[in-house]
Amino acid sequence: MGEITLTKIKKSFGAVDVLKDIDLEIKDGEFIVFVGPSGCGKSTLLRTIAGLEKVSSGEIEIDGKRVNEVSAADRGLAMVFQSYALYPHMSVRQNLAFGLENSNMPKTEVAERILEAARMLEIEPYLERRPGQLSGGQRQRVAIGRAIVRRPTAFLLDEPLSNLDAELRVSTRAELAALHGRLGSTMIYVTHDQVEAMTLAHRIVVMRAGKIEQVGTPLDLYNTPANRFVAGFIGAPHMNFLAGEVTELQNGAATLATSGGHRLLVPFSGHSLSVGDKLTIGIRPQHITLANDPGSLKVKVRLVEALGSETVIHADLNGEKLLAVVPGQKLISPGDEAHFSVAGAPLHLFDRNGLRVKGC
């Protein structure tokens, strides 16, 4: 079992509130990712679950039991640190055994567990080496191995891939996903990399300034971001935002005027809009096409990044920046004028407070 429930978690360091009213239910076996910009409190939240930080108020329950006062060691969780935190003077085997020896486990069982984890992670040949003699990727596996041998109810991973190079990060990411499939344990993973979050998570928790902005599956967050922050944070490159105003509402559609005078038609079935409302219009760069149809946006091209399979166009629309990612290779260069079409593109509307407009 590995159900974790957080209720009204608050954490302050002096006068600074780092976590504000966090409510979250993590199901058994779930792979959940905390994502957010630096300083949003995601690591602190992980550390409070681990028991390395005490909460200022609120309840932490693991499998239905309140664990606020339970020490880190007795919560049955294992943590993988960003720096790996391997003991540099011990061999890999000693590193893996260290935690098990604390509980006076019989030596044969310690050896068995180490062997099992080492085989699973393919670190058997390095068991007698010291961390200093291993590559970053190997060290990372040892750090995960140290968590695995303890057979915890849940794994807590604090940015475990951030010290690896780009290529290794991609392959280790896939291995982590496979490992989760094999172990079936609850995993809580902290990252600031939204690609990691999208590829690994069952559910993503997007955090900002100590608060949860949205919890949902990766595609939920991508398709229906709850607010402008989530919309901008999830998806690469980031979503484009244009200032707009409602000019007409009829026949299940809203007509919006951009600051440059362009008109955009958005399907709308709710009652929360009225003519004259000022809005922010969100358009994902991938949803823009190059076409000169009525209603397309006339832009000036500033920069073209030809990636081969796709072309990233940085453009300027009456002083507002607009980014388009179009498939294939385009004959277009900086200084050119182009037409960005958003016909049929899902447009996201956010009100003055940055919240998603219901019904669009």
Add this chain to the structure above:
Amino acid sequence: MTAPTPSPTLTERLGSLLMAPVHLLMRAIDIPLRAVQKAAGIGGMATVFLAPNMLIFGIFVLLPLVINFVYSMTGGTAFFLTERQFVGADQYARLFQCANYLDPMSCQEDAFWTAVGNTFWFVVLQVSLMILTALITALILNRDLAARSFWRAVFFFPVLLSPVVVGLIWKWILQRQGLLNFGLYQFGVEPYTWLTDRNWTFVATIGVSLWAHMGFYALILLAGLQAIPKDLYEAAEMDGTKPARVFWRITLPLLMPNLLVVVVLALIRAVQIFDEVYVLTGGGPGTSTLYLTQYIYETGFASALRNPGLAAAASILMGLVLVVLTLIQLGIGQRGEKKGKR
């Protein structure tokens, strides 16, 4: 169109003004240095740059060492080497001339062997206590104490004092009409003559030298403790490691390089102990706190029948002990490094 060059700010002007003499100097030495390089070649320039330092080292370290060795082979009371007669290894033989090697009092130079014995026990006790107290102090100062900087300063301040000042301060405290007896008297304890009791003076020299130097070693150990990543302790906490095991299995092994440095420095300095003890007890009462350096000083310079040759021989022997101690440290250090790489 190029942007107009911005006029220099006040700081920039001040900077170039200050740098002007430096530039001038660089230009002045440029020409002779080029000439030297032409003569010595690129490879020889390292030697050229090292030469001033080597010269100072030669004059103030190497040469005295050699002269001292020559002195140890001469006899008589004269100071000038030219007026002294060559006696070969006589001085060394004199130091080692004993009727019974198990009884220092049977040796011709019984004071030398008393000093060696005193120094040996002083080093053993002082260094062990030094390591222990410095380690405990560093461990405490590494915690989240209130006013941590204040406490760090408190323990470090004695290091800044001149040894003579240290000796005088403690003399004022320990003498018959001193601060300690005054304090004890308030609690009804009779004054005691701490500095004339053989056992207490020995304890006092150890205590005073601990007080004077402990801050320095604690600082080295504190730096080592702070270099141990906090993550390791958190990982140990997650694993449910008991505090004693954390200390023995994590803190101590990772502190070992610093601890080694401290052991060697403390050993060398303990063998050389002189100034504060000389001021505090003068080696007495009797010869109870006569240590090796004081014996050498008094034999060579201060006694009525001064014998610079004998003092030089004793100092060479003491130097040999220090060389052995340093070599042991280097050996252990290198073994530790190899172990770390393996």
